Amino acid sequence: xxxxxxxxxxxxxxxxxxxxxxxxxxxxxxxxxxxxxxxxxxxxxxxxxxxxxxxxxxxxxxxxxxxxxxxxxxxxxxxxxxxxxxxxxxxxxxxxxxxxxxxxxxxxxxxxxxxxxxxxxxxxxxxxxxxxxxxxxxxxxxxxxxxxxxxxxxxxxxxxxxxxxxxxxxxxxxxxxxxxxxxxxxxxxxxxxxxxxxxxxxxxxxxxxxxxxxxxxxxxxxxxxxxxxxxxxxxxxxxxxxxxxxxxxxxxxxxxxxxxxxxxxxxxxxxxxxxxxxxxxxxxxxxxxxxxxxxxxxxxxxxxxxxxxxxxxxxxxxxxxxxxxxx
Amino acid sequence: xxxxxxxxxxxxxxxxxxxxxxxxxxxxxxxxxxxxxxxxxxxxxxxxxxxxxxxxxxxxxxxxxxxxxxxxxxxxxxxxxxxxxxxxxxxxxxxxxxxxxxxxxxxxxxxxxxxxxxxxxxxxxxxxxxxxxxxxxxxxxxxxxxxxxxxxxxxxxxxxxxxxxxxxxxxxxxxxxxxxxxxxxxxxxxxxxxxxxxxxxxxxxxxxxxxxxxxxxxxxxxxxxxxxxxxxxxxxxxxxxxxxxxxxxxxxxxxxxxxxxxxxxxxxxxxxxxxx
Numbered sequence: 001x002x003x004x005x006x007x008x009x010x011x012x013x014x015x016x017x018x019x020x021x022x023x024x025x026x027x028x029x030x031x032x033x034x035x036x037x038x039x040x041x042x043x044x045x046x047x048x049x050x051x052x053x054x055x056x057x058x059x060x061x062x063x064x065x066x067x068x069x070x071x072x073x074x075x076x077x078x079x080x081x082x083x084x085x086x087x088x089x090x091x092x093x094x095x096x097x098x099x100x101x102x103x104x105x106x107x108x109x110x111x112x113x114x115x116x117x118x119x120x121x122x123x124x125x126x127x128x129x130x131x132x133x134x135x136x137x138x139x140x141x142x143x144x145x146x147x148x149x150x151x152x153x154x155x156x157x158x159x160x161x162x163x164x165x166x167x168x169x170x171x172x173x174x175x176x177x178x179x180x181x182x183x184x185x186x187x188x189x190x191x192x193x194x195x196x197x198x199x200x201x202x203x204x205x206x207x208x209x210x211x212x213x214x215x216x217x218x219x220x221x222x223x224x225x226x227x228x229x230x231x232x233x234x235x236x237x238x239x240x241x242x243x244x245x246x247x248x249x250x251x252x253x254x255x256x257x258x259x260x261x262x263x264x265x266x267x268x269x270x271x272x273x274x275x276x277x278x279x280x281x282x283x284x285x286x287x288x289x290x291x292x293x294x295x296x297x298x299x300x301x302x303x304x305x306x307x308x309x310x311x312x313x314x315x316x317x318x319x320x321x322x323x324x325x326x327x
Numbered sequence: 328x329x330x331x332x333x334x335x336x337x338x339x340x341x342x343x344x345x346x347x348x349x350x351x352x353x354x355x356x357x358x359x360x361x362x363x364x365x366x367x368x369x370x371x372x373x374x375x376x377x378x379x380x381x382x383x384x385x386x387x388x389x390x391x392x393x394x395x396x397x398x399x400x401x402x403x404x405x406x407x408x409x410x411x412x413x414x415x416x417x418x419x420x421x422x423x424x425x426x427x428x429x430x431x432x433x434x435x436x437x438x439x440x441x442x443x444x445x446x447x448x449x450x451x452x453x454x455x456x457x458x459x460x461x462x463x464x465x466x467x468x469x470x471x472x473x474x475x476x477x478x479x480x481x482x483x484x485x486x487x488x489x490x491x492x493x494x495x496x497x498x499x500x501x502x503x504x505x506x507x508x509x510x511x512x513x514x515x516x517x518x519x520x521x522x523x524x525x526x527x528x529x530x531x532x533x534x535x536x537x538x539x540x541x542x543x544x545x546x547x548x549x550x551x552x553x554x555x556x557x558x559x560x561x562x563x564x565x566x567x568x569x570x571x572x573x574x575x576x577x578x579x580x581x582x583x584x585x586x587x588x589x590x591x592x593x594x595x596x597x598x599x600x601x602x603x
Contacts, residue, residue, distance in 0.1 A: 121540075283430060
């Protein structure tokens with residue numbers, strides 16, 4: 001993969017400072033619940049980044065991200081039951097999620113556009129039913145279906161989990177940077193603007209989308225596994241829940257689809273909403289749904305998209321016309 | 328049994344198929360909108376003692392208005408924004424409805440149980456529940472009625488025209504946005520009928536919408552998109568396959584088998600078994 005190293009550097013300093021600051025938080029005695037908010041922010045940001053990669057840059061509206069999250073989490077939980085250490089479970093979670101993406105790409109990659117979305121919507125439901133009836137190891141039943149405790153998760157200090165998710169999150173941010181400035185990103189941009197002319201100028205459309213799908217699945221699985229270390233318990237109905245899709249879609253859409261910084265801004269707002277509305281239970285998701293619909297109608301380019309547009313009026317050379325397509 | 332159930336499935340899928348055929352949109356909220364009619368009938372049954380099938384007299388116009396409004400105020404605008412905007416909005420609607428049901432009707436499993444829900448009749452030694460027979464009969468009637476409607480009325484013809492070529496239809500003086508709104512509203516009336524009969528046949532929870540959607544999608548995929556007859560055949564195949572799967576593997580696996588069929592068909596023949 002060819003990368004333009006000069007373009008990678010821009011804006012790296014603020015990211016570096018933010019990372020160091022965030023990494024120091026647990027050491028300087030920031031309150032526990034702040035760390036919990038930040039933990040959620042890291043997970044959501046990693047997930048939203050991966051969705052933005054697919055939906056924003058590849059045009060693949062994937063509704064099967066919960067499948068990768070659940071598979072990552074289940075792999076981790078099952079590995080701990082077999083007696084393997086947690087870090088191996090984490091890596092295995094990412095690998096199994098990627099393998100699973102390879103398998104389901106056979107049917108779903110035959111679909112395009114809106115068919116792809118509905119095809120992927122089935123996957124988490126399929127897995128949920130499967131895991132409700134499947135119990136590979138251990139005899140103890142916690143509640144309904146195949147719920148598993150992540151063994152040994154309670155022995156890991158909260159700060160370690162915090163740092164782990166920070167690494168995953170920053171990793172996903174750097175990964176997006178790298179991808180967008182490499183020829184993979186250029187190829188994806190070309191496909192997004194016009195798939196057939198991209199294909200005719202020598203870009204292997206299928207290959208680029210396939211790599212993106214599998215790569216995104218791996219990181220999503222990793223983030224999912226990390227989330228379930230903190231939870232300490234996994235069960236099918238919450239693991240393969242559309243709620244996940246809602247969260248990462250909301251984060252990306254609020255911040256701005258197809259923008260590198262979009263998911264970060266969106267994830268902050270989603271975490272904020274999450275805790276603001278936590279007391280109201282079901283109403284919380286209802287309100288999030290309403291917000292999603294309204295943002296999509298009023299400001300489809302999201303907050304950062306609007307900010308960019310406002311800025312580009314002042315500095316015309318930065319103005320970028322968003323690609324508009326209509327189906 | 329499977330074939331009778333298939334009639335119900337094709338009824339659920341009909342609205343989805345219509346919306347797809349006209350607007351090229353797979354309405355991800357379809358299952359939840361079907362469920363809305365089920366819950367409306369449930370409320371009317373529990374609070375006024377109204378028969379679920381009779382309650383359609385109120386349910387159908389209500390759903391018509393809701394459908395018209397969704398298309399007019401949300402989706403028509405979304406079509407102008409980008410290709411994925413309507414899909415994301417439909418997803419948002421689906422989440423809103425699911426949680427709305429959960430708040431209003433609690434997450435308990437419910438059922439529409441009028442006095443005749445338990446009755447059954449026998450054909451050639453087979454004991455068939457009455458509602459299954461009703462499902463099949465109603466879906467046949469609705470299907471024929473829709474066919475005639477699309478062929479003979481002005482609105483039906485306009486919908487057909489707009490779905491074939493939006494630009495040309497507009498040149499002929501058809502207001503495409505309005506026609507879309509009508510098409511969506513009609514799809515919601517179909518959803519209303521489907522919802523009531525689903526409620527009579529199966530127990531339901533606020534989360535049932537997703538499984539309704541997947542069944543409907545499976546039927547549409549099996550039957551080829553956009554054709555009424557294909558949808559009907561797809562429904563029969565789906566019902567039969569699911570019942571047989573449940574018979575051989577166990578009733579717990581029924582839904583699993585249904586989903587798997589959809590997935591395999593998508594992988595092997597995405598244009599549908601009867602599609603061109």
